[in-house]
Amino acid sequence: MPADRPHAAPPPAPVPPAPAPPAGAPTGPSARRRRARLLVPLALLIVWLGLGGAFGSYAGRLGEVATNDRAAFLPRSAESTEAARLGADFRADNAVPVIIVWESRGGPLDGTGRAAAEQALRSAAALPGATGRVSPALAAADGQALQGVVQLRADLGRETGDAVRAVRELAEQIPGTTVGLAGPAAIAADLGGAFAGIDGLLLGVALGVVLLILLAVYRAVLLPLLVILGAVFALGIACALVYLLADHGLVTVDGQVQGLLSILVIGAATDYGLLLSARFREELHLHGDRFAAMRTAWRHSVEPIAASGATVALGLLVLLLSDLTNNRALGPVGAIGIACAVLSALTFLPAALLLAGRAAYWPARPAADGRAPVHAVWARVAELVARRPRALWAGSLLLLAALAALAPTLDAGGVPQSELFVKAQPSAAGQRLLSAHFPGGSGNPAVVIAAADRAALVTAAAAAVPGVAAVRATTAGAPGAAPLVVDGRVRLEATLTDPADSDAAIATVHRLRDAVHAVPDARALVGGYTAQQDDTRTTAAHDRRLITPVVLLCVLAVLVLLLRSLVAPVLLAATVALSYLATLGVSAVVFPHVFGFSAVDPSVPLYGYVFLVALGVDYNIFLMTRVREESLRLGTREGVLRGLTATGGVITSAGVVLAATFAALGVIPLAFLAQIAFIVAFGVLLDTLLVRSLLVPALVRDLGDRVWWPAGTGRGGLRAASASASASSASASAAASAEAGPVGGPGSGG
Template sequence: MPAWIKRLATVPGGRRTKWLVLAAWLILAVGLGPLAGKLGDVEDTSPNAFLPRGAESARVNTELEKFRTDALTPAVIVYTTSADRLTPADRAKATADRAAFAKLAAPGEQVAPPLASQDGRALMTVVPLDLNDELTARIDRIRDTVAANAPPGLDTKVGGPAGSLVDQIAVFDSLDSTLLIATAIVVTVLLLITYRSPVLWVFPLISVGFAAILTQAGTYLLARYGHLPVDPQSAGILMVLVFGVGTDYALLLIARYREELHRHQDTHEAMKIALRRSGPAIVASAGTIAIGLACLALADISSSRSMGLVGAVGVIAGYLAMITILPALLVIAGRWVFWPFVPRYGTLVHQGPTVWERIGTTVARWPRRSWLMSVGVTAVLALSALGIDMGLNQSELFQTKPDSVIAQDKIAGHFPSGASAPATVITRTDRLPQVEEAARTTPGVAQVQEGERTPDGKLSSVSVILKDAPDSPAAYRTITGLRESVGSVEGADALVGGTSAQVLDTQRAADRDLRTVIPVVLIVVLLLLVWLLRALVGPVLLLATVVLSYFAALGASNLLFEHVLGFAGVDWSIPLLGFVFLVALGIDYNIFLIHRVKEETAIHGHRKGIIVGLASTGGVITSAGIVLAATFAVFVGLPLVTLAQMGVIVGLGVLLDTFLVRTVLVPALALDLGRWFWWPGSLFRTRPELPAPQGQEMAEPQYQRR
């Protein structure tokens, strides 16, 4: 470690500088606190926030802004009866509601009479609404209107793009507070269990609180002035990531600090040494996660870019808090924070082998058998990933169906399935007749209607109703055919957008992102591991184990999705986001383990160094893995299936890394390869079984049962 970094590492634990660190964070919290509360002001909730950049459907949304000053979005009200036919009272109800809707529609827009289905059992009314801050209030008033005085047997639902958008906004509005409260409770309980102290758990949470303020304020400033993309989903996941990663670093630092307190009477000296020895592993971990997440900037899908870049900000903020304010608080408080298990100077004695020492000894006895068994287990789980059904339609995105999803199901049962969400074609007005004819003759198109024109008359919109449900494979085929048909009209410059087109573009972009981002992440993580270990063979094997763990987690998650949670499939964004999160977070624990193993190998030799390293880090890494998995498990209870799936796959992957990969597979591979694991580094060139030269700084660690 460079000398200046060593000196910098002593600052939080210094006798005087600890107070400067505390004062700096208090000033920072007071100054940035108001900005942290403004993160919601810069969240992008526009139609393009979750679409691929440059996608045709996104370009249509941009072009639609030219048609009128205020963007429009339709609410679709569907009336259905359980009887054979609608009654006169049912029709009178729909007609009366139409008059009330006229007061809620966008200025200058008309509400067409209710449209009857061919089977005579349903009516549909479309209300054009302004896409502004009053949209939620207007949808609520529409829902109150249709529910009031409904005749017996008449069921009313409000859906369409406006209803769906409001239902999603309702989910995201409660997302931040729900996740924050649930995550704080989970982390608190696990810290209490881990430390068995009524005091110590408070300090990591206080430090995470400081990190949260820095994260939210920094994200707000970067979004406001640096064009950082922030959407509601990434903003919600941000706090979970800060809690999980920050707590991991706190556990690692506190464990090393506790160990040094047994060796040093002065708490300041103990903290300085703890920071010096755990610092490289923590900075390597934070750097790997942040850079890995930042690789999502290469993704086409806007929400993936947002989650990656925002997550990187959170990881950096969590790292800064855990190596500055946490050490300062611990040194200020003194040894008593560990009560009732206060570490006393000179009392660290060996009281027999620990669980992790026994595991290391067992793995060392049969290393090849151990890693073959581990690979076999993960490979069997990975096989389940081969049968994954990719893609979720609108009705499958929620664990509990909201009003808008039920409305879409009813529309699909009585009207042309695409009636609630027609495709939109933008074309040059002078080629409008040819474009309409091309659209009308496209297979899968039920109806073509001319829409609006821009004020200058140069562009026109065309509404195209599809025969099939907007989120069905047949609709996607129709969109592809429609783009070919209208695109062949010379001089029209026609673009096709709408709900079906957006889903199709997202699916195609997700496939491109997998092929683009994953290789970059693997290369970046490998280079970081090579830099950390000064070797090549070990980093390649470590990366391979994490990739294997990812496929095992994907397969195990698929089994849970199908047979326990009852999900219809896997969202298109999950494979990429799950891979990036698991590779970045999974390699985290390998870094903690191998960094300590490298230190111990230089002292004790290769075989004993691995056993000592595993025994030294076993307890803290296991605790960190459980905490991180539990924080992501909070997602499972959320109404959005996408977030629930993210929580399952990351949680399972972290547990696999913690209990199998890091505990058995990696040590077994390292033991079986011997000193070749460190090729071509200095540990390969030095006989690993020989002790380190005299004067080696680090003394052999000792252990005691906790």
């Protein structure tokens, strides 16, 4: 079999011209028929323009239905979540505190400074957005600082930042002090500022980067604009659907989900558009008629694009199994975005390319010369794969395995509050100032909800726990008043001696839970920031164990249906999973030593897995569907070389575009998004340049027809399919030639 001999993939043989029609016979479709064939793409284009005009604005309106309240994304079944739900009943005025810290620049603060602080707090109580409740100014044990609490309304939303700034302006009027603001309201204000760029900045950067890459790679004017326009239309419709669902309370959206939706849709729609447009350009070389070229391009593109969309959408929907609410929110939202990207790539873009014809690729208009373009770089890569397949796949596996060995060193224990933002933020500075003069857990106490008739026993048990500095009950009036009782329960605040985001504080919460759970009939629950962090970490680990295999099974099921085999799907899924582990290994080194992250958010490994496995399989789908198509004619060992040569350029371009799109998340100054941006961008490039370009082709080259087992075992099943496919292809080519007329003739339609 010629395919068994190692050699580079030769250029495809020229397609013989169709026989000349008899004298006097029509040379192509009539002008009326050609105009009629334009009606369908024209109608599709008008529909998409209408949808874009109607729903395009929703890409900038998701912020109206988004919430950045971190309590809305706690683990559903965790103890801290139930404590937060019950604790909300004790906030009669629905308040969120902002803590003011005044640090003396000189000696100890005297009575004058304390009186000024008290006056500032009283003035803050009258500010717009404040509830009217403030605490007295409390002095630190070292005499160098004061703290006070102003309660802000919890329903301020985007106006929280304005209220916090107004509090700061009042606090800064006390001379001789440095002012810091901490607490939930200060963090919410910083989060609101960080997410302010989601609607405009992130979208603009992502689209700008994609446009520049497409212009540089394809050196065409109209094609990049059409691909970008399709992505924008898809994003507009996706955002409109998500807006409707969020407005009716069916899904929950925060800034992180909003940003990931934009990146997913832009990246996926661009990738799918590039696959279709590259195949259309190839077919334009083989067909004189653009309609025949699009028919062939669409027929060969619809299956891999649909399969790719299915793997990503199913992978995202598996997140519904998560107990973390933000993971569950991303599942349906992301799946909606991917569905819109697939719809745009298979309807809008074909219509636009048909209407533009060869002009879409101007100034390099594809000539109908009967020869598919040969990619010199990828022909040389194919030659390398043909010469030394076993050395290539063995070396690639060793490299990936070495990097993957570092993956267990990645700390997914949660990002400390001081590293929550990539850039320095006022709330982090305020918390450091607070912790410098007051117990480390000040501003983020552990919260205990317990039966009112056991309040004294629970208070005593909590106060005796090592690591607890003080315990006080929530009161209906001034401090020292009787505890507030709601539905037979009381709420206690246990201030910890260690910073709330430290491992020592988590250990204290474990001891605190043991102590209060041991009080008979107290029905005590422990929540608060530290408990939430611990419960989130535990839940995230459980989610990874549950969701990881389910995602892999979904991907395998799609691949089996697509490739009609068992060996190839297992091969593809295993290589992508190994690539993901290698990416985590690189991240374990890069995050602490380059970016300065001491740990990653507990959800980051799971998000990275879903994105990289689903999106990484996309490129293998694009490659292997073409390899299977070529193998039906040439045999597997020759088909993989031809498939690599034909798809190498477009898949690499798509990978670079997707990596750059996810890298755009770095413009939002949040550690979570920065970590996701690096993991997905690096992982996509690793998968595109190593796994898909060398590892998978080399493995397929070495395995030969065995890769299609059981359908293509040996030379039997594949050869039978080859005969059937060749007959169908010949019939289709003859029909297209008869309809199109001679190349370049009146029926060319280009």
